[in-house]
Amino acid sequence: MATLVQPRPDEPVQRPNIASAGNRLPAVRDYEQVDRDIIRTLQPTLGWFAALGIAILCLLIGITAWMYQIHEGLGAAGYHPPVMWGVYIVTFVFWVGIGHAGTLISAILYLFRAGFRTTIYRCAEAMTVFAVMTAGLFPILHLGRPWKFFWLIPYPNWRLIWPNPKSPLVWDVFAILTYLTVSATFFYVGLIPDIAVLRDQETNPIRKRIFASLSLGWRNSDKEWRHFTRAYLFLAAFATPLVLSVHSVVSFDFAMALTPGWHATVFPPYFVAGAIFSGIGMVFTIIIPLRKYFKLQHFVTINDLDAAAKLCLFTSMVVGLAYLTEFQVAWMSGNRVEQEYFWNRVFGQWAWAAWIMLICNCVLPLSLFSQKLRRNTSWLFILSLFINLGMWFERFVIVVPSLSHEFEPWQWGSYAPTFVDYSILLGSFGWFFMWFLLFMKQMPIMALAEIKEIIPPKMRQPHDPAERVHDLDSLTLDPINTAGDD
Amino acid sequence: MQGVIGAFAELDSAVHAIEDLRKQNFSDITVYTPTPRHELEEAMQPPKSPVRRFTLIGGLLGVTFGYWIPIWISDYWALVVGGKPVASWVPYTIIGFELMVLIGSLATVFGMFAVSRIPRLTTTVGYDGRFSHGDYGIWVPVGPDRMSAAAELLRKHGAVEVRNER
Numbered sequence: 001m002a003t004l005v006q007p008r009p010d011e012p013v014q015r016p017n018i019a020s021a022g023n024r025l026p027a028v029r030d031y032e033q034v035d036r037d038i039i040r041t042l043q044p045t046l047g048w049f050a051a052l053g054i055a056i057l058c059l060l061i062g063i064t065a066w067m068y069q070i071h072e073g074l075g076a077a078g079y080h081p082p083v084m085w086g087v088y089i090v091t092f093v094f095w096v097g098i099g100h101a102g103t104l105i106s107a108i109l110y111l112f113r114a115g116f117r118t119t120i121y122r123c124a125e126a127m128t129v130f131a132v133m134t135a136g137l138f139p140i141l142h143l144g145r146p147w148k149f150f151w152l153i154p155y156p157n158w159r160l161i162w163p164n165p166k167s168p169l170v171w172d173v174f175a176i177l178t179y180l181t182v183s184a185t186f187f188y189v190g191l192i193p194d195i196a197v198l199r200d201q202e203t204n205p206i207r208k209r210i211f212a213s214l215s216l217g218w219r220n221s222d223k224e225w226r227h228f229t230r231a232y233l234f235l236a237a238f239a240t241p242l243v244l245s246v247h248s249v250v251s252f253d254f255a256m257a258l259t260p261g262w263h264a265t266v267f268p269p270y271f272v273a274g275a276i277f278s279g280i281g282m283v284f285t286i287i288i289p290l291r292k293y294f295k296l297q298h299f300v301t302i303n304d305l306d307a308a309a310k311l312c313l314f315t316s317m318v319v320g321l322a323y324l325t326e327f328q329v330a331w332m333s334g335n336r337v338e339q340e341y342f343w344n345r346v347f348g349q350w351a352w353a354a355w356i357m358l359i360c361n362c363v364l365p366l367s368l369f370s371q372k373l374r375r376n377t378s379w380l381f382i383l384s385l386f387i388n389l390g391m392w393f394e395r396f397v398i399v400v401p402s403l404s405h406e407f408e409p410w411q412w413g414s415y416a417p418t419f420v421d422y423s424i425l426l427g428s429f430g431w432f433f434m435w436f437l438l439f440m441k442q443m444p445i446m447a448l449a450e451i452k453e454i455i456p457p458k459m460r461q462p463h464d465p466a467e468r469v470h471d472l473d474s475l476t477l478d479p480i481n482t483a484g485d486d
Numbered sequence: 487m488q489g490v491i492g493a494f495a496e497l498d499s500a501v502h503a504i505e506d507l508r509k510q511n512f513s514d515i516t517v518y519t520p521t522p523r524h525e526l527e528e529a530m531q532p533p534k535s536p537v538r539r540f541t542l543i544g545g546l547l548g549v550t551f552g553y554w555i556p557i558w559i560s561d562y563w564a565l566v567v568g569g570k571p572v573a574s575w576v577p578y579t580i581i582g583f584e585l586m587v588l589i590g591s592l593a594t595v596f597g598m599f600a601v602s603r604i605p606r607l608t609t610t611v612g613y614d615g616r617f618s619h620g621d622y623g624i625w626v627p628v629g630p631d632r633m634s635a636a637a638e639l640l641r642k643h644g645a646v647e648v649r650n651e652r
Contacts, residue, residue: 165560166577170581171581174584186591219617221516222516222530223532226532228602231537234538234590235591245584457497457523458620
């Protein structure tokens with residue numbers, strides 16, 4: 001939103017509407033530059049074709065492995081009693097978690113007026129939609145008869161028996177479908193004014209017609225903007241509790257069971273914090289190479305990354321606290337099975353996975369207390385890869401050790417993923433990045449209209465620079481200081 | 487529909503032109519702007535957007551449906567467990583909440599489309615592609631008798647281009 005400033009005492013009373021926005025992106029001079037610099041990223045390049053080729057190759061490997069699994073049965077995926085949830089459910093929760101940062105950045109940070117979201121939220125929203133699309137594949141991949149996937153939808157069978165609405169799996173269907181629909185709607189609504197920009201600048205008649213259809217005849221009129229900004233605000237207000245609810249519901253899939261390690265009331269906030277943490281990690285993984293490759297450092301400034309890194313550090317510490325709380329609850333519960341399970345998790349059979357999780361999610365992010373490292377994009381990118389790894393292992397540590405170490409020793413077992421699991425995991429990354437790469441060549445990867453809001457508009461009568469003192473936003477950030485940027 | 491369209495490169499010029507047009511009793515003005523600006527909104531003094539009503543009605547319908555469907559399912563094929571209630575509102579709150587968000591959000595978008603009159607097949611008279619790029623546009627619907635007065639006023643405030651359109 002444009003920044004409102006207090007009028008100066010000597011300012012003429014009859015002209016209260018003169019803009020004096022703070023200058024958050026000093027290297028961006030005008031609206032035309034915003035369009036020019038961001039729309040040029042739509043031109044396909046050799047690097048883009050190479051990346052798309054790799055993504056499609058990974059996807060094909062995953063599809064081949066899935067075909068093999070359908071032919072051979074679920075046993076090909078390494079499932080055997082007692083561990084009947086493995087890489088697929090781990091990866092499902094991982095991708096749902098990745099999908100959370102997009103709506104967090106676009107909705108929650110919008111409501112809080114966090115300025116650093118403006119240049120990164122479009123990528124984060126696209127990431128959300130494609131991550132949830134990826135997550136939605138895994139319950140189907142996990143089925144022995146995937147062609148019966150529609151049985152997941154709550155509708156009655158031929159004897160008119162409905163699914164039990166007290167089951168967490170039914171809640172999951174409602175939560176995930178709502179999240180996918182609302183996220184996709186939020187994403188598309190935000191895109192409409194930007195598609196109108198593409199429509200107005202496109203010279204190819206076919207593409208122009210496609211953009212005209214997708215922009216729904218948007219004209220940038222004051223009436224449209226007035227309704228748009230209201231609707232966007234309400235969508236953000238709906239999406240905010242939705243973000244918190246969806247991963248809470250996913251956590252109920254575990255917490256409602258009596259299995260050791262799962263039956264804990266800390267699970268909903270623990271899952272939500274973990275989801276946001278992993279999502280921010282993936283935002284760094286995507287946005288840092290993008291800003292370097294397309295030379296967009298003057299849009300995604302080092303200050304924006306610094307602010308996002310602080311959020312990453314905070315959520316890492318919340319996740320760390322949740323890990324400690326789990327151990328404390330097990331210790332104080334007096335429940336021998338629970339205590340045995342947690343001991344086994346950290347010092348026993350699954351210690352290797354648990355320590356990867358702890359180091360990646362709790363130890364390495366502590367480096368972000370250093371401002372120098374927060375502003376070092378190379379370190380942020382490397383750290384984001386560790387966070388992605390650590391958060392995948394977090395879900396592995398939640399799912400597999402509990403199932404392999406339940407109440408009775410005769411139930412205890414082990415689990416080792418096969419090449420089918422690994423191939424499908426690789427294929428999910430191929431599927432996700434294929435959609436993202438296709439998106440970034442068709443639509444602007446940054447929100448043109450919202451970035452224009454934070455650029456000082458052209459004025460006939462330039463204002464006294466001293467007036468910026470009234471703008472608190474410009475005092476909180478130092479846009480000139482880009483030390484540590486690449 | 488006929489009128490005058492003025493294109494402005496600077497925001498303050500456009501704001502002053504709107505204020506002057508309103509003083510001269512030119513009504514039903516439309517402003518085109520590449521991005522929403524509070525300055526333009528203050529100059530236009532528009533009524534509150536009715537989108538909020540669609541949000542409220544959609545949300546209420548959603549939460550009602552979200553509670554009704556699991557309660558109906560539970561009563562339709564009752565699973566009686568140890569004297570516990572057949573329909574339990576606590577777990578059904580999850581479904582109620584999710585459907586409130588789903589239907590409330592879709593109603594909001596539907597409301598925005600309805601009151602903004604989109605989708606539309608064509609951009610209307612007076613619209614120019616530059617208004618999504620960097621310039622501001624002011625469309626004044628007037629009859630032939632006041633057309634020159636409106637055009638003169640727009641030029642006076644620094645319009646880079648003024649056109650009569652019909």
